[in-house]
Amino acid sequence: MAETLFKRWNRELTMxxxxxxxxxxxxxxxxxxxxxxxxxxxxxxxxxxxxxxxxSIIFGLMDVLNFAHGALFAWGAYVGFTVxxxxxxxxxxxxxxxxxxxxxxxxxxAMVTVAILGIILERVVVRRVYGxxxxxxxxxxxxxxxxxxxxxxxxxxxxxxxxxxxxFSGNWDIMDVIVSKYRIICIFMGSMVYGIIQLILKKTKxxxxxxxxVEDRDxxxxxxxxxxxxxxxxxxxxxxxxxxxxxxxxxxxxxxxPDMGGTYxxxxxxxxxxxxxxxxxxxxxxALIVGLSYNYVAYLVPWAxxxxxxxxxxxxxxxxxxxxFQAGK
Amino acid sequence: MNETILKVEDVHTYIERHHILQGVSFDAxxxxxxxxxxxxGAGKSTALKTVMGLLPASKGKITYKGKEIQKNxxxxxxxxxxxxxxxHMGIFAELTVEENMRVAMLVENDATARRLERVLGxxxxxxxxxxxxxGNLSGGQKQMLAIGRxxxxxxxxxxxxxxxxxxxxxxxxxxxxxxxxxxxxxVVVLVEQNFHMASSVGDDFFIFxxxxxxxxxxxEELTQNEExxxxxxGISKGVTSNG
Numbered sequence: 001m002a003e004t005l006f007k008r009w010n011r012e013l014t015m016x017x018x019x020x021x022x023x024x025x026x027x028x029x030x031x032x033x034x035x036x037x038x039x040x041x042x043x044x045x046x047x048x049x050x051x052x053x054x055x056s057i058i059f060g061l062m063d064v065l066n067f068a069h070g071a072l073f074a075w076g077a078y079v080g081f082t083v084x085x086x087x088x089x090x091x092x093x094x095x096x097x098x099x100x101x102x103x104x105x106x107x108x109x110a111m112v113t114v115a116i117l118g119i120i121l122e123r124v125v126v127r128r129v130y131g132x133x134x135x136x137x138x139x140x141x142x143x144x145x146x147x148x149x150x151x152x153x154x155x156x157x158x159x160x161x162x163x164x165x166x167x168f169s170g171n172w173d174i175m176d177v178i179v180s181k182y183r184i185i186c187i188f189m190g191s192m193v194y195g196i197i198q199l200i201l202k203k204t205k206x207x208x209x210x211x212x213x214v215e216d217r218d219x220x221x222x223x224x225x226x227x228x229x230x231x232x233x234x235x236x237x238x239x240x241x242x243x244x245x246x247x248x249x250x251x252x253x254x255x256x257x258p259d260m261g262g263t264y265x266x267x268x269x270x271x272x273x274x275x276x277x278x279x280x281x282x283x284x285x286x287a288l289i290v291g292l293s294y295n296y297v298a299y300l301v302p303w304a305x306x307x308x309x310x311x312x313x314x315x316x317x318x319x320x321x322x323x324x325f326q327a328g329k
Numbered sequence: 330m331n332e333t334i335l336k337v338e339d340v341h342t343y344i345e346r347h348h349i350l351q352g353v354s355f356d357a358x359x360x361x362x363x364x365x366x367x368x369x370g371a372g373k374s375t376a377l378k379t380v381m382g383l384l385p386a387s388k389g390k391i392t393y394k395g396k397e398i399q400k401n402x403x404x405x406x407x408x409x410x411x412x413x414x415x416x417h418m419g420i421f422a423e424l425t426v427e428e429n430m431r432v433a434m435l436v437e438n439d440a441t442a443r444r445l446e447r448v449l450g451x452x453x454x455x456x457x458x459x460x461x462x463x464g465n466l467s468g469g470q471k472q473m474l475a476i477g478r479x480x481x482x483x484x485x486x487x488x489x490x491x492x493x494x495x496x497x498x499x500x501x502x503x504x505x506x507x508x509x510x511x512x513x514x515x516v517v518v519l520v521e522q523n524f525h526m527a528s529s530v531g532d533d534f535f536i537f538x539x540x541x542x543x544x545x546x547x548x549e550e551l552t553q554n555e556e557x558x559x560x561x562x563g564i565s566k567g568v569t570s571n572g
Contacts, residue, residue: 205431205432211421212428215421215423218403218415218419219415219419221382221407222383222407222419223432223435224407224408
């Protein structure tokens with residue numbers, strides 16, 4: 001009876017449960033602070049989504065555990081940093097158009113550069129270890145060391161300060177609720193990327209083939225589609241998303257440093273494990289859970305902030321070992 | 330004499346360290362349905378996967394329309410006009426019936442649209458459940474979708490692996506009817522354990538045993554040879570097999 005009820009109202013019950021969990025921190029937080037924390041959590045979640053979605057797509061279609069994703073993220077941040085350095089006048093200009101232009105140029109440059117790096121990585125390194133997770137972990141970990149050392153060679157070993165485009169910095173005060181401008185931009189950017197990915201996956205033939213490939217790669221090949229070309233393309237897109245995340249996160253955290261990928265890669269894996277490997281929607285939901293819970297707990301119980309996401313991951317793994325969403329969604 | 334479309338000569342295939350096909354040879358002629366029969370584990374499905382390029386042939390030659398294909402990749406083989414329906418049907422469960430068909434269409438032009446109409450005419454259930462998730466279809470409907478996908482392109486050779494497996498007898502009859510229609514346009518190579526189905530649609534047969542072809546001939550000869558049926562197919566003498 002209860003099982004039938006749950007099946008029938010599965011979606012509604014899940015939404016209600018999520019709503020209750022989302023509102024739960026209100027018991028210990030003032031509403032205005034709660035709104036500020038929620039926006040911070042959503043922004044952090046969207047930034048994590050940019051990193052995690054690449055990991056998830058690459059695993060979903062290619063069955064590849066890409067530990068070099070963090071290094072690609074760091075490369076994206078550094079390419080963005082270089083564009084900002086070259087066009088510092090535009091970054092510091094009091095013009096929204098120039099600020100926006102330099103930000104877009106940094107993102108495009110980072111995505112293109114890192115997508116090319118991704119293609120090289122897939123063709124030269126990853127292709128040799130398809131189907132062997134242990135080798136994938138070892139070889140992409142090795143690639144991480146090489147990529148991070150290359151960052152040190154090209155940009156130096158020290159931390160660098162990332163400048164925020166002038167109109168992106170500062171806050172809005174909306175009825176005594178402090179809202180950071182850049183956090184709103186992050187939420188908008190993450191939503192846009194999610195929308196574009198969903199549009200491609202659901203509405204285009206290429207997307208349909210990719211979703212089919214997540215389910216059965218052999219069958220997609222037997223239908224006349226070059227799965228290896230698809231793999232390279234998906235790896236490049238995943239790398240590009242990592243780069244986008246790198247640029248956005250470096251502006252958020254105001255710095256770039258060679259090892260920055262490792263920190264966020266850990267978050268990205270937590271996100272995809274919670275959301276379900278291979279699911280883009282799962283990555284979004286997982287990232288929002290991680291972002292929101294981190295911000296609420298950091299305010300309420302600061303010492304527990306670092307562990308809360310691991311705790312959530314463990315609980316979800318115990319209840320649903322494959323994550324919240326199925327692959328291909 | 331019919332032209333040979335597919336010729337498999339002395340093919341050896343390994344799955345990991347297991348030597349599955351140990352020098353298999355068979356061929357498929359135009360205007361005929363070739364049936365590969367034999368007990369479980371005899372190597373029939375492996376033979377189809379090897380032809381399709383999904384498993385590499387370590388030795389031997391596979392010729393399709395006079396061209397060697399054993400070194401080609403599966404997608405290249407499919408683009409030559411070879412359709413494949415695997416044993417597990419290979420349905421994309423999370424995709425709709427429409428999306429499954431679209432993934433299968435290599436080009437979307439008038440000719441493909443006509444073939445799609447023919448498929449939907451042959452399998453009415455697919456039209457009915459066009460927007461439904463393929464994972465929600467019944468076993469028989471999934472088999473129809475799997476076959477429909479394989480013939481929506483300009484397929485001149487169709488490889489079908491055990492289409493009757495797990496289906497109710499009435500659905501098996503529908504599949505037999507479909508294969509009889511398909512064989513008018515494409516050469517069919519069928520792996521089948523259901524002797525009723527094999528004898529209903531087949532013209533030529535090859536019996537597989539322990540990774541080798543041990544007998545071949547015309548299907549009507551096999552239906553009369555109870556000794557052969559008993560020894561290699563496990564059908565008791567004097568029993569009329571209906572699956």
